Structure formats: structure tokens, C-alpha cells
Amino acid sequence: MSDADVELPEGIELAWGLRERPGKGPRRSLTIRRVVAAGIRVAEADGLAAVSMSRVAGELGVATMSLYRYVSAKSDLLDLMADAAYGDPPAPRGPDEGWRPALARWALANVTAIHRHPWIRQVPISGPPLGPNQVRWMEQGLAALRGTGLRGIERLSTIMLLSGYARNWATLTADLDEAAAREQIDPDDAGARYWHQLALLTRDGPYPAIRELLAESAEGRPDEVFDTEWQFGLDRILDGVEALIRGRSATS
Amino acid sequence: MSDADVELPEGIELAWGLRERPGKGPRRSLTIRRVVAAGIRVAEADGLAAVSMSRVAGELGVATMSLYRYVSAKSDLLDLMADAAYGDPPAPRGPDEGWRPALARWALANVTAIHRHPWIRQVPISGPPLGPNQVRWMEQGLAALRGTGLRGIERLSTIMLLSGYARNWATLTADLDEAAAREQIDPDDAGARYWHQLALLTRDGPYPAIRELLAESAEGRPDEVFDTEWQFGLDRILDGVEALIRGRSATS
DNA sequence: ATGCTCTGCGTACGTCATACGCTGTTCTGC
DNA sequence: GCAGAACAGCGTATGACGTACGCAGAGCAT
Numbered sequence: 136m137s138d139a140d141v142e143l144p145e146g147i148e149l150a151w152g153l154r155e156r157p158g159k160g161p162r163r164s165l166t167i168r169r170v171v172a173a174g175i176r177v178a179e180a181d182g183l184a185a186v187s188m189s190r191v192a193g194e195l196g197v198a199t200m201s202l203y204r205y206v207s208a209k210s211d212l213l214d215l216m217a218d219a220a221y222g223d224p225p226a227p228r229g230p231d232e233g234w235r236p237a238l239a240r241w242a243l244a245n246v247t248a249i250h251r252h253p254w255i256r257q258v259p260i261s262g263p264p265l266g267p268n269q270v271r272w273m274e275q276g277l278a279a280l281r282g283t284g285l286r287g288i289e290r291l292s293t294i295m296l297l298s299g300y301a302r303n304w305a306t307l308t309a310d311l312d313e314a315a316a317r318e319q320i321d322p323d324d325a326g327a328r329y330w331h332q333l334a335l336l337t338r339d340g341p342y343p344a345i346r347e348l349l350a351e352s353a354e355g356r357p358d359e360v361f362d363t364e365w366q367f368g369l370d371r372i373l374d375g376v377e378a379l380i381r382g383r384s385a386t387s
Numbered sequence: 388m389s390d391a392d393v394e395l396p397e398g399i400e401l402a403w404g405l406r407e408r409p410g411k412g413p414r415r416s417l418t419i420r421r422v423v424a425a426g427i428r429v430a431e432a433d434g435l436a437a438v439s440m441s442r443v444a445g446e447l448g449v450a451t452m453s454l455y456r457y458v459s460a461k462s463d464l465l466d467l468m469a470d471a472a473y474g475d476p477p478a479p480r481g482p483d484e485g486w487r488p489a490l491a492r493w494a495l496a497n498v499t500a501i502h503r504h505p506w507i508r509q510v511p512i513s514g515p516p517l518g519p520n521q522v523r524w525m526e527q528g529l530a531a532l533r534g535t536g537l538r539g540i541e542r543l544s545t546i547m548l549l550s551g552y553a554r555n556w557a558t559l560t561a562d563l564d565e566a567a568a569r570e571q572i573d574p575d576d577a578g579a580r581y582w583h584q585l586a587l588l589t590r591d592g593p594y595p596a597i598r599e600l601l602a603e604s605a606e607g608r609p610d611e612v613f614d615t616e617w618q619f620g621l622d623r624i625l626d627g628v629e630a631l632i633r634g635r636s637a638t639s
Numbered sequence: 640a641t642g643c644t645c646t647g648c649g650t651a652c653g654t655c656a657t658a659c660g661c662t663g664t665t666c667t668g669c
Numbered sequence: 670g671c672a673g674a675a676c677a678g679c680g681t682a683t684g685a686c687g688t689a690c691g692c693a694g695a696g697c698a699t
Contacts, residue, residue, distance in 0.1 A: 143584055151588060160676025161664040187655060198679045200657080209656065257511065262562050263581050270588060270597070277596035287603035289619060295559075296552065296620040303551035310514050329515050332395055336403060336522060344529035345522070351539035367541060368548040375627030412645025413695040439686065450648045452688080461687065 146211040147265045150218055163204070165195060170205045171215045175252070178216065183254040186213070213258045218266030220252040224275040234380075235373055237279035238297060242369055245272075245301035249309065256306045272298075284383040285376075293376055300372060304365050398463040399517045402470055415456070417447060422457045423467045427504075430468065435506035438465070465510045470518030472504040476527040486632075487625055489531035490549060494621055497524075497553035501561065508558045524550075536635040537628075545628055552624060556617050 148154050149167055156163070173194040177186050188209060189199040206212045225244035228237035249255050264273055276294035285293070315325035330349060337345045400406050401419055408415070425446040429438050440461055441451040458464045477496035480489035501507050516525055528546035537545065567577035582601060589597045 143587065147584075147588075157666090157675075159666055159674075161666095161678080163677070188657085189655080200680080201678050203657075204677065204679095259509065260558070260562065262566060263559065265581075265584060265588065270585070270594065274589075274594045274597050277600055281596060281599075287600040288615070291600060292616045292619045293623070295555075295616070296623060299552060299555035300548065303547075303555065306512070307515065307547075310512065314514060329517075332399075332517060333522070335395065336399075336517065337526075342522065342526045344533060345526050347533075348529055348539040348543060364540070364544045364547070367544045371545070371548060371627035371631065372623060373627070374630045375623035375625070378626045378630060379623065409645080409697095411643075411697060413647080415646070440688085441686080452649080453647050455688075456646065456648095 144262075144265070145207050146214050146261075149206070149211070150215050150266050165197065165201070165205060167205050167215070169195065170202060170212065171219050174212055174216045175220055178254040179252065183213075183257045186216075186254075188212075210259075210261065214261055214266065217255050217258040218268045220255055221248050221266075221268045221272060224268070224272040227275055228279045228281075234279055234281075234283050235377065238276070238294075238373065238376075239369060241272075241276050241279055241294075242297045242301045245298050246305045246365070249302060249305035253309045253313070256302070256309060283380050285380065289379070296372060297369075300368055304368065396514075396517070397459050398466050398513075401458070401463070402467050402518050417449065417453070417457060419457050419467070421447065422454060422464065423471050426464055426468045427472055430506040431504065435465075435509045438468075438506075440464075462511075462513065466513055466518065469507050469510040470520045472507055473500050473520045473524060476520070476524040479527055480531045480533075486531050486533075486535050487629065490528070490546075490625065490628075491621060493524075493528050493531055493546075494549045494553045497550050498557045498617070501554060501557035505561045505565070508554070508561060535632050537632065541631070548624060549621075552620055556620065 143151075143153070170191065174186055174191045177190055177194055188202055191212070192199045192202050202212070206215070225240050228234070264270060273294065276298070277290050280290040280293060283290075311325045311329070312322050315322045320328070330352065333345065334349050337349070395403075395405070422443065426438055426443045429442055429446055440454055443464070444451045444454050454464070458467070477492050480486070516522065525546065528550070529542050532542040532545060535542075563577040563581070564574050567574045572580070582604065585597065586601050589601070
């Protein structure tokens with residue numbers, strides 16, 4: 136398969152600026168970047184549901200249909216918005232930094248990016264990462280694992296595992312926070328309310344393991360659960376990776 | 388906070404059958420279960436995008452607005468559909484089964500459930516798990532970790548970590564398969580095409596780690612990547628959990 | 640019988656994505 | 670300079686969608 140056979144999705148070519156403007160017709164009054172920025176502005180202000188083509192067009196002072204000269208469909212716009220909102224990846228692994236703290240920083244940066252633009256989690260993922268910023272994030276993640284003895288595929292799987300975990304965790308906490316804000320209760324109580332709801336549903340019935348869990352966590356402060364949970368999952372993953380790396384260097 | 392203060396979302400009460408029918412008016416011609424089953428039938432046949440209120444109503448031979456006597460909004464219906472589609476959790480941990488194979492079975496069952504109903508991944512998650520089947524799955528997952536010395540919160544975090552990983556992986560593979568089917572190419576080539584696309588985009592530019600990865604995986608068979616990736620991530624997580632459990636039992 | 644409550648549902652409204660085609664602008668080739 | 674092609678902006682129109690509202694009739698309590 137030669138390079139010429141490889142076709143890139145239209146949205147991806149747009150994002151990378153690989154579309155040539157033939158310079159034939161009238162000058163364009165907008166740029167893709169401005170359209171995407173307007174979409175992000177709307178999402179930031181009123182949520183992803185408010186991002187309609189007409190609303191974005193209004194933000195730019197153009198007619199709705201004009202946007203379709205820059206984007207082939209709304210889903211394209213959403214993909215471009217999500218990629219742009221991720222922004223710059225975290226700083227690359229420093230010369231004296233181990234792979235583990237570097238990966239921890241990278242994973243936390245994933246969470247921060249989603250929390251900074253909570254609407255990102257509602258953008259349906261359209262496939263494997265190909266956007267410019269997603270690729271840059273991937274590069275930094277892979278670079279953190281250089282020199283560990285891991286095979287290429289294993290390095291990739293590791294950062295996919297971490298970014299997936301970060302996305303899940305960021306989504307869960309953002310959902311809880313939004314539900315709390317919507318019902319005007321303290322964000323710290325949102326987790327506690329979940330425990331109460333779960334306890335109510337499992338009071339009768341075949342749920343011994345859940346009841347055991349609830350009884351146990353009732354002794355402690357359940358509100359601190361979601362603070363330490365991130366670190367717990369992260370440590371488990373990194374411990375597993377570390378075990379593999381150590382096993383590799385021992386046998387080689 | 389007493390139990391009376393705890394309010395359940397309407398959709399959750401519906402799913403658990405906690406709504407009392409006062410028996411005053413005319414007999415109902417439908418049940419929530421039948422409405423949900425009709426929605427699932429539509430999703431199974433033509434995808435989640437085809438699930439409109441009018442389409443589901445047509446499937447049942449009733450008018451569109453009749454559905455709103457059983458469901459307060461479309462999002463409620465989607466939540467109920469997703470919960471129902473998960474179905475029964477896997478068999479509980481057997482008496483001679485270790486926590487690790489039991490958890491591996493549980494995680495794989497998550498993947499299978501999503502692959503069996505691929506539209507599940509497009510249903511927006513509306514909060515922490517409270518649906519009847521989700522709670523039953525949680526129960527089985529927690530039960531697999533009994534007697535490991537892990538704290539309650541840690542058991543919960545572990546199964547959240549695993550279910551999140553399973554969902555991510557199932558989503559990624561299902562996306563690739565659907566893209567392949569849409570463009571009439573062999574599913575095995577879908578992964579290979581991604582590598583080519585990535586190589587094309589990173590040929591020039593500051594992507595040394597990605598190029599290193601591509602060069603390395605070009606030697607092997609890149610199509611086997613996605614087969615082994617699931618096992619890799621799963622093993623990393625379980626290794627990390629095992630390290631914690633071993634450390635616990637050593638110090639106690 | 641009478642009145643109340645709940646069911647099914649017809650109608651209507653506002654919103655949305657986007658297909659189509661027209662008008663006017665700009666560049667290319669002569 | 671000029672003809673013609675290619676392209677930009679966008680007005681109009683279409684069909685689908687979620688769902689608010691209110692009405693007619695069914696079944697129960699009195």
C-alpha cells in the first residue's frame with residue numbers, strides 16, 4: 136500500500152490545514168479556526184447542546200449555511216472543536232524525570248483538559264485519534280515511555296489505557312458536579328447522595344457485597360472517596376506497568 | 388439524613404418498578420418493559436440514531452405521545468434501554484475461583500455486552516450506576532474481590548477502573564469495525580489503515596516517538612495489535628491490583 | 640348516577656441539520 | 670483588457686424531531 140492510496144477523512148485534512156485553497160473565487164471572509172473558536176465559545180457559555188449551526192453562525196455574524204463552506208457537517212465541527220479544546224499537551228518528560236512521574240503528569244493533564252472544557256465529554260468520539268492536538272498528546276505520552284524496554288505496541292496500549300482512564304474519571308466527576316450544580320447542592324454532597332441512593336435500592340435483595348461496601352464506607356468520610364479514587368486507579372495502572380518493565384529488564 | 392430525604396431520579400424509580408399505579412383511570416395498554424423492548428428492537432435494527440419517539444411508538448402500534456405516559460423524556464428511555472441491554476451479569480465467582488480470573492471474566496463480559504449491543508456506547512451516561520442491571524453487575528464485580536483484604540472503597544475503585552477500561556476498549560474496537568463495514572473493507576485492515584494514516588500525518592514534524600512506534604510495529608503484523616491490546620491492558624490493571632493485595636497481606 | 644382521575648392521542652410549535660440553487664466576486668487564460 | 674470558469678455567501682425550503690397542551694372517553698370511588 137503506497138502513500139497515495141491512503142485517504143484521510145475530510146475533517147482530518149481540514150484540521151491539519153492540508154486542504155489547498157485554489158484561489159479562484161472570491162476571498163473567504165472566515166477561517167476554519169474562527170469557526171471552531173466560535174463553536175467553542177458557544178459550548179463554553181451554554182453547553183454543547185447550545186452548539187447549533189445557526190447559533191455558531193450568529194456568533195460570527197454570517198448566515199447559517201455559510202458555515203458549510205468551511206465544514207462538511209456538524210459532526211466535523213464538533214471533532215475540530217474537541218481537538219482544539221485539548222490544547223497543548225503537558226511539558227515533555229524532563230531529562231531527570233522518570234517515566235512514572237512523567238506519565239502521571241500526562242494522565243492528570245488529560246483530566247485537567249476535560250475539566251477545563253466539560254462539554255468535551257459529550258462530543259461523540261468518531262474514531263482513533265488523528266487530530267493535530269490528539270497526535271501531539273500521543274507523541275508526549277509515548278515519549279514518556281522511551282527507554283523502558285517496552286515494545287512499541289505496549290507503549291501505545293499503555294497510554295491508551297491511561298487516557299481512557301483519565302477520560303472516564305473526568306467524565307464521572309464532571310457528571311456528579313453538574314448534577315450537584317443543577318440541584319443546587321454542595322458538590323461534596325453529590326457523592327454522599329449517591330451512596331444513600333444506592334443504599335436505598337439495595338436494602339432488600341441479593342446485594343451482600345454492595346451492602347458490605349456501604350457499611351464499611353459509612354464509617355469513614357464518604358465524601359473523600361472521589362478525591363482519592365483518581366490516585367488509586369492511577370497507581371494501580373502504573374504499578375502494573377512497572378511490574379512489566381521490571382520483569383523485562385530482569386530477564387534481558 | 389434519613390431515608391425519606393433521599394430522592395431517586397424518576398427514571399430510576401421506573402426501572403426498579405417502584406412507581407405505584409393508582410388504579411384509578413383506564414387500564415394501561417402498554418408496560419414500560421414493552422416500550423423499552425421496542426426501543427431496543429429499533430436500535431438493534433437501525434442504530435441508535437433511528438430511535439425516535441415516533442419510530443418506537445410505531446413499533447408498538449400506538450401514537451407518539453402515548454409513550455410519554457410511560458417515560459418522562461427520551462433520555463429516560465435511552466437510560467432504561469442501556470440498562471436493560473446489559474442483561475444478566477456473568478456467573479458469580481465460583482468457590483474454587485480466584486479473584487483474578489473472576490475479575491477477568493467480569494471485565495470480558497462487559498466487553499461482550501457492549502459488542503452485542505453496539506448502540507449502547509452512544510447512549511450518553513447520565514450519572515453513576517443506579518439501574519437495576521448496573522447494580523447487579525456492580526454486585527458481581529465487588530463479590531469477586533471479597534476476601535482480598537482490599538478496603539471497600541478500593542474494591543469499588545477497582546471495578547470502576549475495569550468497567551471503564553472495558554467500555555473504552557469495546558468502544559474503540561466497535562468504532563473501527565463500523566468504519567470498516569461502512570467503507571466495505573476488511574475489518575482486519577481497519578487497524579492497518581489507521582497506522583498508514585498516522586504515518587502520513589507524522590512523516591514530517593516533531594513526532595519522533597510516534598515514528599519510532601510506527602517503524603517498530605511495521606516489522607510485525609500490525610493487524611494483530613488490536614487482538615492482544617485488550618489482554619495487555621487487562622493484565623496491567625490486574626497486575627497492579629495484585630501488587631496491592633500482596634503488599635497488604637504481607638504487612639498484616 | 641356522579642364526579643374525579645388517569646389514559647391514549649391529535650394538534651401544534653419551535654428547533655434543527657442540511658440540500659439546492661442563485662447572485663455576485665475573483666482569478667486565469669487569452 | 671476580457672470571457673469564462675470556479676468559488677463565496679446565503680435565502681429558501683424540506684423533513685424530521687422532541688415535546689407542551691388539552692380533549693374525549695374509560696374506569697373507579699362515592
